[in-house]
Amino acid sequence: MGLTRTRVRVEGIVQGVGFRPFVHALAGRLGLAGLVGNDAGGVFVEVEGASETVERFLEALAAEAPPLAVIERVTATPLAPTGSSGFAIAPSQAGGERQALVSPDTATCADCLAELADPADRRHRYPFINCTNCGPRFTIVRDVPYDRPATTMASFAMCADCAREYHDPGDRRFHAQPVCCPACGPSLALLDRDGTAAEGDPLAGAAARLRDGAVVAVKGLGGYHLAADAASEPAVAGLRARKHREDKPFAVMVADVAGARALCRVDPAEEAMLASPRRPIVLLRRGPEGAGTAVAPSVAPGNRSLGVMLPYTPLHHLLLAEVGRPIVLTSGNVSDEPIAYLDGEAVERLGGIADWFLVHDRPIHVRADDSVVRAFRGRELPLRRSRGFAPQPLGLPWPFPRHVLACGAELKHTFCLAKDGHAFVSHHIGDLENYETFRSFTDGVGHFRRLFAVEPEVVAHDLHPEYLSTKYALELDGVELEGVQHHHAHVAACLADNGEPGPVIGVAYDGLGYGADGTIWGGELLVADLEGFRRAGHLEVVAMPGGAAAIREPWRMAAAWLGAAFGGQVPEHLAVVGRNLDRWEQVAALARSGTASVATSSAGRLFDAVSAILGVRDAVNYEGQAAVELEQLADPAEAAAYPARVGGATDDGAPLLVGGRDLVRAVVEDLDAGVPAPLIAARFHNGLAEATVAACQAIRDATGLEAVALSGGVFQNLLLLERTVARLELKGFRVLVHSRVPPNDAGISLGQAAVAGARARARPA
């Protein structure tokens, strides 16, 4: 029997997830000697014993790893046996190259929930209960290696009982860095607007005030939320008015899956997303009939879906149980500001909105908004990838030869750092339009660089000269800059999301992005791989009369598209003309002449135009509102489609043109014929899907490409996505959609990083 000693290095998400106790128990079970420890590169192990036992150890290491561990690489190197006995846990080692991956924040596990509910347990009803399998991670980590002194728990000295659990390799809290209890850990307080603590149990007090209709700011995992009784129209309408948020739907937290079913239809895929340890907000279809009355109309006005999430911290579990019904839980901010996460700042900023503050003394180091997903064909379609997901790296099948920072775009901003085969897409930063979000971005880049030991040599950025992310990139010294066209980045994000290099036919439909020719693009058909692209087609171009004003006022896009579709004979009897008569002629003239306007091929703006023509919305209160409401209006049972020409030729190099004017003319004809608006909205969706497929067929004929990647914010529209995918598949295309990063601009940073990596591989330094 040969005695061997092997050094094993385990890389991936292996710290803070109970990996060392797992290794300790495994070695004990197999009777192996050695040691295990954390260092900046992950987990290191030395095992000594019979060679076949060491083999079994290595197999079990990957097969039986703890639930939150993500093993990316295991390397084994032989050592000389030392004859040692016993298995030890070595102290953490600082220094060295930092590659250990910090885990995302994780919802309270079943074991902790059982203790939370057990009157005999010393953590009965303790709002900060956690263990190696659950609890805060990313939002409390200040530095690596991931150990208590490097977290915001550093100031809470463990009591003797917690210390015993923490140091016992057989305990399920062994080296759980945030471990604590009522005797030694954080505690709750309920404050009024002046910061004065209320008498009595803070949790019961907050719940009672919520039931009475108050707005309560609740300190959560990644920031403050604003909570209100979801069943109370005065409470929710009051919250809306104080927050200056007119129409954008609020999310609701329910106690459990049964609570979600009381409000919405939940299929098995959606149930899995709701109950996953990431606990995102899941957009669900409201119903069944008669239900939906349990939430006040102001929660999600006129919306067929509802954002629902389950409790993800012990505090949320206790609060929901105490309130006894669903609560609205929305980001703690005023209109477009980032979510508040610092205690003093929260009371100051939210004082005009919240009546009470349910706070605690565990600091939040990184702000992280709730993630938002919906189900598409049983898979997760992320709309916002943040708390619970970040900073888990996305594994890519291609190495990055040099470290990359991708600065992202502007709206729904994220950034991305990349090295080796990992892309670290940041949490949701917000709309990069003010100083505060810009600070979040630059602070976030610094934090990610430290955590993941990335020293950017290549910096990728959008081509839009006015984006703050572009300006930031252009001011960096000593790095190689890589400009990436916006829609190419969308298509590359979809490729990277699917782990494919292309080339593909990329369909990128969004609001707008800076084109390679200096005009504003947004309805693009690209022949693209990761390295480059050719603009093979696009939606017909119209003016955006008044520039950015046309984004806020979709009726302006109606004026532009009607002018383009009907030339001099704009049908002036249309209601949209009548509603905007005082400025119609002036705006139509801007569109005709191009004065004070920019030319755009944007698909999002075409949706805006149709939305206004149908009387859905002339002006918006949030980005994408007109298109969202047009999707809501459309009758999903309608199969007819408006015909639209796809013109131009690919052989002379001129891009194909997708006939938006045909779609607009058909909308007006049906409107004049008295066809109900839900049918018109559906036929428009179907028509755009068919025209897109026809364009893809023409490009396939010219190039032989069989795969289509769908990206851009317009493909958050499930009706358009479903119709387009179904028609593409019917024509024999292989279709790539998003499942790891959002199709909207939050995915741009991953696309930029993938492009920069591909170019670096093609042109070695």
Ligand SMILES: [Zn+2]
């Ligand atoms: Zn737990």
Ligand SMILES: [Zn+2]
């Ligand atoms: Zn304790």
